[in-house]
Amino acid sequence: MSGIAFPAPDPDILARRARIVAGLRALLPEDAVIDDPVELAPYETDAFTAYRRLPLAVVLPRSTAEVSAVLAHCAREGVPVVPRGAGTSLSGGAIPLEDAVVLGLARMSRLLAIDTADRTARVQAGITNLAITDAVAEHGFFYAPDPSSQLACTLGGNIAMNSGGAHCLKYGVTTNNLLGVTLVTADGTVVELGSEALEPAGLDLVGLVCGGEGQLGVVTEAIVRILPQPEGARPVLLAFPSSEAAGACVAEVIGAGIVPVAIEFMDNPAIRICEAFAKAGYPTEAEAMLIVEVEGSDAEIDAELARITAIARRHGVTTVKESRSATETAQIWKGRKSAFGATGRIADYICMDGTIPTGRLPEVLGRMQEIVQGYGLRVANVFHAGDGNLHPLILYDVNDPGQAARAEAAGADILKLCVEVGGCLTGEHGVGIEKRDLMREQFTEAELAQQWRVRAVFDPRRRLNPGKVFPLDLEPAG
Amino acid sequence: MRLEPASEEAAAEAVQRLARDRLPARIEGGGTRQAIGRAVQTAATLATGGLRGITLYEPAEMVVAARAGTPLRELEAALAAKGQMLPFEPMDHRPLLGAAGEPTVGGIVAGNHSGPRRVKAGACRDALIGVRFVNGRGEVLRSGGRVMKNVTGLDLVKLLCGSWGRLALLTECTFKVLPLPEDSLTLVFEGLDDAAANALLTTALATPFEPSGAAHLPEGVGAGRARTLLRLEGFAASIRYRADRLAAQLAGHGRAERIEGEASRSLWRSIRDVEPLAEPRERAVWRLSLPPRRGAEVVARIRAERDCRVLYDWGGGLVWLATAEAGDAGEAPIRAAARAAGGHATLVRGSLELRARIAAFEPPSAPLRALEEGIRQAFDPLGLFNPGLVHAGS
Numbered sequence: 001m002s003g004i005a006f007p008a009p010d011p012d013i014l015a016r017r018a019r020i021v022a023g024l025r026a027l028l029p030e031d032a033v034i035d036d037p038v039e040l041a042p043y044e045t046d047a048f049t050a051y052r053r054l055p056l057a058v059v060l061p062r063s064t065a066e067v068s069a070v071l072a073h074c075a076r077e078g079v080p081v082v083p084r085g086a087g088t089s090l091s092g093g094a095i096p097l098e099d100a101v102v103l104g105l106a107r108m109s110r111l112l113a114i115d116t117a118d119r120t121a122r123v124q125a126g127i128t129n130l131a132i133t134d135a136v137a138e139h140g141f142f143y144a145p146d147p148s149s150q151l152a153c154t155l156g157g158n159i160a161m162n163s164g165g166a167h168c169l170k171y172g173v174t175t176n177n178l179l180g181v182t183l184v185t186a187d188g189t190v191v192e193l194g195s196e197a198l199e200p201a202g203l204d205l206v207g208l209v210c211g212g213e214g215q216l217g218v219v220t221e222a223i224v225r226i227l228p229q230p231e232g233a234r235p236v237l238l239a240f241p242s243s244e245a246a247g248a249c250v251a252e253v254i255g256a257g258i259v260p261v262a263i264e265f266m267d268n269p270a271i272r273i274c275e276a277f278a279k280a281g282y283p284t285e286a287e288a289m290l291i292v293e294v295e296g297s298d299a300e301i302d303a304e305l306a307r308i309t310a311i312a313r314r315h316g317v318t319t320v321k322e323s324r325s326a327t328e329t330a331q332i333w334k335g336r337k338s339a340f341g342a343t344g345r346i347a348d349y350i351c352m353d354g355t356i357p358t359g360r361l362p363e364v365l366g367r368m369q370e371i372v373q374g375y376g377l378r379v380a381n382v383f384h385a386g387d388g389n390l391h392p393l394i395l396y397d398v399n400d401p402g403q404a405a406r407a408e409a410a411g412a413d414i415l416k417l418c419v420e421v422g423g424c425l426t427g428e429h430g431v432g433i434e435k436r437d438l439m440r441e442q443f444t445e446a447e448l449a450q451q452w453r454v455r456a457v458f459d460p461r462r463r464l465n466p467g468k469v470f471p472l473d474l475e476p477a478g
Numbered sequence: 479m480r481l482e483p484a485s486e487e488a489a490a491e492a493v494q495r496l497a498r499d500r501l502p503a504r505i506e507g508g509g510t511r512q513a514i515g516r517a518v519q520t521a522a523t524l525a526t527g528g529l530r531g532i533t534l535y536e537p538a539e540m541v542v543a544a545r546a547g548t549p550l551r552e553l554e555a556a557l558a559a560k561g562q563m564l565p566f567e568p569m570d571h572r573p574l575l576g577a578a579g580e581p582t583v584g585g586i587v588a589g590n591h592s593g594p595r596r597v598k599a600g601a602c603r604d605a606l607i608g609v610r611f612v613n614g615r616g617e618v619l620r621s622g623g624r625v626m627k628n629v630t631g632l633d634l635v636k637l638l639c640g641s642w643g644r645l646a647l648l649t650e651c652t653f654k655v656l657p658l659p660e661d662s663l664t665l666v667f668e669g670l671d672d673a674a675a676n677a678l679l680t681t682a683l684a685t686p687f688e689p690s691g692a693a694h695l696p697e698g699v700g701a702g703r704a705r706t707l708l709r710l711e712g713f714a715a716s717i718r719y720r721a722d723r724l725a726a727q728l729a730g731h732g733r734a735e736r737i738e739g740e741a742s743r744s745l746w747r748s749i750r751d752v753e754p755l756a757e758p759r760e761r762a763v764w765r766l767s768l769p770p771r772r773g774a775e776v777v778a779r780i781r782a783e784r785d786c787r788v789l790y791d792w793g794g795g796l797v798w799l800a801t802a803e804a805g806d807a808g809e810a811p812i813r814a815a816a817r818a819a820g821g822h823a824t825l826v827r828g829s830l831e832l833r834a835r836i837a838a839f840e841p842p843s844a845p846l847r848a849l850e851e852g853i854r855q856a857f858d859p860l861g862l863f864n865p866g867l868v869h870a871g872s
Binding site: 117448 | 603604632633636645658677685686853
């Protein structure tokens with residue numbers, strides 16, 4: 001694929017490469033600066049692998065002071081900086097530029113403090129999402145946002161994209177679980193935003209930085225909310241003869257005052273793909289399937305699942321499979337959590353991330369099917385039904401350039417459909433480079449200019465993660 | 479001059495007119511919080527009373543949108559009719575400030591006003607998923623939308639929530655909502671001192687039983703004996719089970735009494751609205767936002783220098799403090815103690831003279847002030863909206 005344009009590298013920066021790298025070496029230990037092309041290769045892309053660019057250099061600082069020194073140096077040299085966590089972005093948020101320094105946070109992965117009375121943890125930004133939960137588990141706590149890549153992805157990346165996960169219906173996304181950050185701005189200034197208090201003084205700059213896609217500054221440390229583990233959690237698997245029936249069931253569950261921790265939806269192609277891979281016992285003949293998980297004591301879970309299955313029966317549920325053990329719970333989730341990997345076994349795919357009002361679900365599923373078929377391709381759907389965050393997987397063959405381009409075009413049409421019905425381009429993956437050129441579908445010029453001016457307060461020269469989020473032809477606003 | 483546009487379009491025209499004439503304006507919703515902050519002297523008032531009505535309500539999607547001037551009462555009644563509510567239990571400032579008028583949706587959002595349920599369900603800023611607004615250039619803009627998960631572009635929703643009208647005129651706000659709990663009950667522990675109560679509350683919040691309120695009324699505040707309160711909300715059988723488990727786990731703090739029904743509801747309403755500190759009227763009232771476990775310790779440090787009455791909410795993370803207006807009304811020791819604990823303080827009630835004498839809002843550090851000023855410029859380059867309300871000269 002080559003449909004997405006990159007800013008042209010600045011020949012003047014490329015010509016000064018040796019001096020720029022020497023300056024970085026003067027600031028950091030020997031092993032923290034990479035400029036050998038072979039060693040740079042792992043940093044040339046992220047999980048949006050269709051695009052790649054070899055960066056000028058990679059730095060791997062170990063402290064906020066080192067990050068500040070690197071940013072100050074790059075500001076003096078006029079060099080763009082691309083922050084990077086684990087490089088799991090599906091929207092190309094961490095893809096480098098040839099004239100940019102990649103600032104990797106991987107070596108800042110320590111947990112600094114746990115406070116169970118305040119229900120907070122202080123961590124460095126390069127810690128993985130799951131490592132936070134692992135570290136606080138012995139105290140009976142967990143960190144709630146749980147993106148599918150949680151084993152690998154870093155908190156810094158989660159903050160940049162305001163990542164979600166399967167359980168955000170009850171617990172919210174990253175921004176709802178973030179109390180403070182240490183932010184280093186483009187010129188190397190270190191600012192502390194927020195604290196262990198429940199709300200910041202002044203403007204909610206923590207809320208602004210979260211989801212800023214690395215363009216407002218580099219987050220080096222964070223204070224996150226940790227939550228007490230529930231007494232128990234159990235899912236029920238519900239199969240339906242149509243997407244409409246599954247959608248109506250979700251609406252009635254919520255209408256009945258029940259807020260499960262997760263409601264996951266899979267359509268027939270997704271059910272078949274996941275079952276073939278995970279042998280989770282999914283009903284492969286069903287048109288639609290829900291995994292609904294609730295929490296609490298055994299008795300509370302029993303009562304809530306009974307309410308949910310009673311509602312499902314009114315909507316023609318064909319299979320009800322309640323988990324009775326931890327093994328069964330793991331099995332039910334295994335199919336869903338391996339959806340992307342299982343799909344990758346049978347075809348290449350691109351994963352879209354639009355959000356729609358849940359009431360428009362059956363209509364949107366039908367129209368998505370038409371769009372993808374119109375391009376001669378197939379689509380499988382897995383998504384967070386409680387919040388309308390879709391993840392259509394458009395299947396194609398990477399060795400057929402025609403198919404790749406058609407898959408990209410189908411994806412763009414689907415995202416335009418999401419906006420048309422009142423939703424948005426991205427629910428949790430971020431804009432990155434992937435959806436950059438679609439931003440005008442969702443925002444007016446004045447709205448983009450307003451966001452641009454806010455970004456410029458933090459990074460007036462636009463050196464942090466350039467070429468992302470905003471269309472390249474967006475003129476700096478006066 | 480008073481401008482009261484009847485539509486969003488008219489609101490944009492009104493702001494364009496203010497910009498043309500370089501006329502700064504005070505933004506006014508229901509007028510119930512006009513006594514908070516520095517007294518603003520502006521030639522114009524920009525009122526939202528004409529921007530009224532619910533524009534979207536989809537109970538099955540748990541989403542509601544209303545124009546900024548919509549009375550909160552109207553929105554809450556519409557939600558209650560469908561068995562739902564705003565999750566964050568917004569505070570009504572009228573009892574504390576002795577104000578008349580009707581709180582509006584825009585006013586709640588501008589101040590990020592959240593009540594006791596914040597410990598379980600999050601703040602106003604967490605429930606707010608979309609806004610429409612007019613910036614200082616007179617442009618009608620949107621951020622966020624009507625879906626719960628949306629990371630498209632910068633999150634200006636968070637920036638506007640709690641901005642006290644310094645960036646833009648809100649015209650419409652969209653919230654995610656929650657079902658009304660089927661039932662609620664309150665566990666009451668009597669006679670604890672502040673430190674013991676603070677410890678009890680943070681312990682309770684660290685259990686899986688999800689209290690939706692965690693407050694402490696010291697002796698002589700609201701009633702005779704000190705009362706430490708934990709609220710549980712949900713399905714009837716569930717909250718009884720949770721109350722039993724919590725009471726057993728906290729038995730070391732004493733035996734817990736239970737309050738149910740209207741008695742429980744009115745108790746939490748009075749905590750939400752800080753009614754126990756409303757009298758005597760001439761006292762200044764401060765609001766301290768703190769790391770929850772530091773609540774009692776911060777109050778003890780302030781008490782060493784100044785006589786005060788307090789009420790703890792959010793497990794100790796929110797302290798309301800009433801003290802005499804004399805001198806700086808305790809500003810120096812209060813700010814010092816709050817800052818030392820990693821928190822901050824706001825004067826919520828004070829006479830005009832006091833608010834002219836001391837800063838009501840926490841003065842920001844130099845780098846934060848520079849960022850805030852830059853953001854104000856980015857929204858409102860002429861400084862039209864609420865100049866000087868939060869900080870002098872800005």
